[in-house]
Amino acid sequence: MKSARKNDTGDVGSDLSEQIKAATKDNHVRAENTQLMLSYQKGQITLPQYKVLLCSLYEIYKVLEEELDRNSSHPAVAPIYFPQELARLESLERDLEHFFGSDWRKRVIVPAATHRYEQRLRKIGRESPELLVAHAYTRYLGDLSGGQVLGKITQKSLGLSSKEGLSFFSFPGVSSPNRFKQLYRSRMNSIELTEEQRKAALQEAVDAFELNIQVFDDLQKMLSITAQPADQSESKTSVFPSLPIMHFTVGLCVALTTLGVGMYAL
Secondary structure, X not given: OOOOOEOOOOOEOOOHHHHHHHHOHHHHHHHHOOHHHHHHHOOOOOHHHHHHHHHXXXXXXXXXXXXXXXXXXXXXXXHHOOHHHHOOHHHHHHHHHHHHOOOHHHHOOOOHHHHHHHHHHHHHHHHOHHHHHHHHHHHHHHHHHHHXXXXXXXXXXXXXXXXOOOHHHOOOOOOOHHHHHHHHHHHHHHOOOOHHHHHHHHHHHHHXXXXXXXXXXXXXXXXXXXXXXXXXXXXXXXHHHHOOOOOOOOOOOOOOOOOHHHHHHO
């Protein structure tokens, strides 16, 4: 009998969701093993790390959701368009306001890798909307999969006494994550793509993971530079108490997912 995932020759079946999962397997492992994500999985996430991650997630989701909204009637986007259930932008705004205050918009500065991610989303939103499915799947289903666990890890690691600042991990519009993921994959698999478009979507999913890895690495570099010993540079002695968390002069300008930080439990 043939497996539901692979046929007798070992090839992945025709379902787009399974093909994407297979195509991104190696990238998935690499993303899980970035320094930032390893710290997260060990429960060693720090407040500075979490803040810079939220800033990049905000910028990424802002563009992703604008492009999904703009292309919501496109035949390759409409089946996987679930703004009420999945949209993360308002949650991220609440979290950023909690940590940075009412002027948080002025304090969100992200590394170059985040801007590259945004630019890619804008480009495909304009030119090839069918490729948005690769990014939506990678980000949303990952965040939905890992949301509850990562939310608890974050709360414990940061010593937070309440759920404030953790809205990103909450999906109040989804009563059963497992059932919803089944529905989402079914909708994905119903999208009609030409062979060329399908190949492009698989490559786009690989690229989405690479973009997230670059974001994580850039964020870690940013934090590493600003955390150097004070005696190496007088200007660094009061980086955290005196400057907004993202106002680091490092010449660079996470990804969860992007990540979303839960993206790696697809």
